[in-house]
Amino acid sequence: MEGWRRDFRQGMRVLLRARGYAAVAVLSLSLGVGANSGVFSVTDALLLRPLRYADADRIAVIWQRSPGLNVPQDWLSVGQYLDIKADGQVFDQVAAAIGVSVNLTGNGAPERVDGARVSSSLFPLFGAAPALGRVFTAEEDEPGRPPAVILSHGFWRRRFGADPAVLGRTLVLNGNPFTIVGVMAADFSLDKEVMPPVNGIDHADFFLPLPLSASARTTRDREDYNVFARLKRGISAAGAQQEMDLVASRMRRDYPAAYPPNGGLTISVVPLLTQVVGDVRLALYVLLGAVGFVLLIACGNVANLLLSGAAVREKEIAIRVAVGATRGQLVRQLMAESLLLSLLGGVLGLLLAVVGVELLRHAGAAAIPRLGEVGVDLRMVGFTFAVALGTTLVFGLAPALRASRVDPASALKEGGRGSRGSSAFGLGHDRLRKLLVTGEVALSLVLLAGAGLLVRSYQRILSASPGFDPHNVLTFRLSVPGYRYGSPEAVATFYRTLEDRLRALPGVEHVGANYLLPLGPVSLGWEPISIEGYVPKSAGDNLIISSSGYISADYFRAMGIPLRKGRFFTLQDGRAAPQVAIVDDRLAARFWPGQDPLGKRLRRGAEGPWYTVVGVVSDDREYLADREPPIRVYFTLEQLVVGTRYLAIRSAVPPAALTALVAREIRALDPDLPVFDVATMDQRLRGSLAQRRFATLLLGGSAALALALAAIGIYGVASYWTGQRTREIGIRMVMGASAPAIQRLVLRQAALPVAVGAGLGLVLAFVLTRVLGHFLFGVGATDPVTFGVVPVLLAGTALLASYLPARQAARVDPLAAVRQE
Numbered sequence: 001m002e003g004w005r006r007d008f009r010q011g012m013r014v015l016l017r018a019r020g021y022a023a024v025a026v027l028s029l030s031l032g033v034g035a036n037s038g039v040f041s042v043t044d045a046l047l048l049r050p051l052r053y054a055d056a057d058r059i060a061v062i063w064q065r066s067p068g069l070n071v072p073q074d075w076l077s078v079g080q081y082l083d084i085k086a087d088g089q090v091f092d093q094v095a096a097a098i099g100v101s102v103n104l105t106g107n108g109a110p111e112r113v114d115g116a117r118v119s120s121s122l123f124p125l126f127g128a129a130p131a132l133g134r135v136f137t138a139e140e141d142e143p144g145r146p147p148a149v150i151l152s153h154g155f156w157r158r159r160f161g162a163d164p165a166v167l168g169r170t171l172v173l174n175g176n177p178f179t180i181v182g183v184m185a186a187d188f189s190l191d192k193e194v195m196p197p198v199n200g201i202d203h204a205d206f207f208l209p210l211p212l213s214a215s216a217r218t219t220r221d222r223e224d225y226n227v228f229a230r231l232k233r234g235i236s237a238a239g240a241q242q243e244m245d246l247v248a249s250r251m252r253r254d255y256p257a258a259y260p261p262n263g264g265l266t267i268s269v270v271p272l273l274t275q276v277v278g279d280v281r282l283a284l285y286v287l288l289g290a291v292g293f294v295l296l297i298a299c300g301n302v303a304n305l306l307l308s309g310a311a312v313r314e315k316e317i318a319i320r321v322a323v324g325a326t327r328g329q330l331v332r333q334l335m336a337e338s339l340l341l342s343l344l345g346g347v348l349g350l351l352l353a354v355v356g357v358e359l360l361r362h363a364g365a366a367a368i369p370r371l372g373e374v375g376v377d378l379r380m381v382g383f384t385f386a387v388a389l390g391t392t393l394v395f396g397l398a399p400a401l402r403a404s405r406v407d408p409a410s411a412l413k414e415g416g417r418g419s420r421g422s423s424a425f426g427l428g429h430d431r432l433r434k435l436l437v438t439g440e441v442a443l444s445l446v447l448l449a450g451a452g453l454l455v456r457s458y459q460r461i462l463s464a465s466p467g468f469d470p471h472n473v474l475t476f477r478l479s480v481p482g483y484r485y486g487s488p489e490a491v492a493t494f495y496r497t498l499e500d501r502l503r504a505l506p507g508v509e510h511v512g513a514n515y516l517l518p519l520g521p522v523s524l525g526w527e528p529i530s531i532e533g534y535v536p537k538s539a540g541d542n543l544i545i546s547s548s549g550y551i552s553a554d555y556f557r558a559m560g561i562p563l564r565k566g567r568f569f570t571l572q573d574g575r576a577a578p579q580v581a582i583v584d585d586r587l588a589a590r591f592w593p594g595q596d597p598l599g600k601r602l603r604r605g606a607e608g609p610w611y612t613v614v615g616v617v618s619d620d621r622e623y624l625a626d627r628e629p630p631i632r633v634y635f636t637l638e639q640l641v642v643g644t645r646y647l648a649i650r651s652a653v654p655p656a657a658l659t660a661l662v663a664r665e666i667r668a669l670d671p672d673l674p675v676f677d678v679a680t681m682d683q684r685l686r687g688s689l690a691q692r693r694f695a696t697l698l699l700g701g702s703a704a705l706a707l708a709l710a711a712i713g714i715y716g717v718a719s720y721w722t723g724q725r726t727r728e729i730g731i732r733m734v735m736g737a738s739a740p741a742i743q744r745l746v747l748r749q750a751a752l753p754v755a756v757g758a759g760l761g762l763v764l765a766f767v768l769t770r771v772l773g774h775f776l777f778g779v780g781a782t783d784p785v786t787f788g789v790v791p792v793l794l795a796g797t798a799l800l801a802s803y804l805p806a807r808q809a810a811r812v813d814p815l816a817a818v819r820q821e
Helices: 002-017 019-048 078-087 153-160 237-254 272-277 280-312 314-322 327-363 378-404 408-413 429-463 488-503 555-559 585-591 655-669 681-688 690-724 726-734 739-775 784-810 814-820
Strands: 059-065 091-105 111-118 130-133 148-151 170-173 176-184 206-209 226-231 266-271 473-479 508-514 526-531 544-551 563-566 580-584 601-604 611-617 632-636 644-651 676-680
Touching (some): 002 019, 002 327, 019 327, 019 378, 019 690, 059 237, 059 272, 078 091, 078 237, 091 473, 111 676, 148 153, 148 170, 153 176, 226 237, 237 266, 266 272, 272 280, 280 327, 280 429, 280 690, 280 739, 327 378, 429 690, 429 739, 429 784, 473 655, 473 681, 580 585, 585 611, 585 632, 644 655, 655 676, 690 739, 690 784, 726 739, 739 784
Parallel strands (some): 148 176, 580 611
Antiparallel strands (some): 059 226, 091 111, 091 226, 148 206, 170 176, 473 676, 580 632, 601 611
16 A cells, blocks of 8 residues: 555656646546536436336336327327226226316416326325325215315425415315315426326326216227326236237227227337336437547547657656566556546546536426436446546556566667557557547547537428418417306407407517417327218228317418418308318328319318318428428317417517516406416427437537547647657758648648548448437438538548647757757
């Protein structure tokens, strides 16, 4: 231990003397380690740590896929839930829930709040206990029980100031009183990642019982219930899936009318963690690979610096050997210096990781689930120093072994200018250093290609039309309660009066309403439609699923959706007028190719009145701006009245200036009506791209970091080559070599590893960027523009990095260089 203490003191003196060398090594290491630690903390929180629920690895979400509905997952009906619950072969518990959104009045200002109706088995399934009061009992699953409500912990604190005397008080939801019987503990919540709701709520502020009447228990056409299950011990998700395949088969056999043989009903068992993480899992793996490449590049720089330092100190090491130092002592001394570098790099890397995690939490709040659980803890600290120590030991061992094998006689004879003999791997000093740079360049090109593809894809999305004009459009949502507006005429009158008042505001050009907006959450607008005279080409095409919009007469003008043919709705399309519809051009092209769609007829479902098509509009992107929209059918709110609507206001003034005026007009009509989900369409468009923008920024940042580290490596190789050949350069200049010739000589030395690395990187990039196919839009994984620009960018960076040493070499005083030797 005394020997190690001496070695560390000596190592500190060496690093203080070579401050520039130490600073570059520590900075390179800290950047690589910090990036890896930051991403590890996110990965650890999202993928490695269990969810906050008891035995979360045994909780699964049950989904089904309805015939004809081309979506990866769909909710279940009450009948399907009860069939699954009755099976009992693989699940200990099964629970159902459905999101609700209601107006809260009394006890303060009116507010729109989100909650969930849940079966009594849900809280035990999640292992959730109340902080106050009780949870629901099995008796409350039956109709006719007193109305009860349980509050979430956050809602209790926000709305009731964490008052412990809240039990027994009344909560008025949509005009109906509910008695508060419990408050859940702080560690339990249901949010959109755990329970993707059919009506787009983000989290549940309250919970209501889910009483099921006799008629509801046989329902199989209203598929909008979330179903959860707790697996029995020893049963895997794959085993449960096999059982659910049998259950789905029995459903298809027992209810042929509900599940016609056109693709069939399927049931999926999805582990809860998989459900929560979703598509982020693949993005995190890609990001982990990217920062891993950054760490390898940083390690290459550190190894290069250690090789250079060992070569420069050959005379010092030779003297130590000559006076009796053993090889083990030399290796220990050099490894002590490497350990000091790892310690300093780890400390700085940890600081960078802490800053990076905070930036991730702020920038990715809308893009990454469970991001609030990410933070600095002992696991992150341990990972940081383990990576720093491990990489320094691995990449510092070869230079230490190489330096310890120095021949003192030849080294002292050469005057300590550095040997070009064999390294620890049988390679020359220069060759090993160039090999490291080749690897750095190759890895950098892979990251640059990946980042370039994401940037190009993001540009394509931004340049693609969403089907509407998002500029200067303010949107918000209202829901008029049935207990106060009990007839369709009352609802229609309220909205018609409100729209007239809003049109009178200064700067307002158009006011429209729709049940749902483009780029919104998963909608209730999915419904089957029938096309008059349409003969399906295959058995799987006989059920047509459309996304229906219920709009006011001025909606298309307010949203800037262009009319392709025919006309818009008018106020004359009332309840007594003929039933009319407007379709998008995708539906028209699919079902009436080469025909005039005007005058064609369709209907909702297999029965009911026929609607005549009076117009064709451009398609819009209902869910995400980077996905193809579904076919759309629009019906007028004058004929199909709904109480919950989004209103869109197109104005000639900035939308923010209208917010207070709109709230004033609504309060004047109904002071108990809350306004919620207020945002401009520009904000909604940016929000729909949050995850993609976040991934692009992260991979782009990793690529920029890799490029900077590779430039440092190229600069180091060129500088070392120039420093080691000062005498050679002087002789060349004495013999008549010009300054440009010397610069070309140095640039050629740097160009070879860069060219080889770029070639290897292109091959790797062609293979590895295919992983990004899931994230790309409008560009291929081998986009020629990206693969043409990236090598040029890398070559330009390499040229700049090697130009400075080349310029320095061209300014060498030839006589002084010759005399120096």
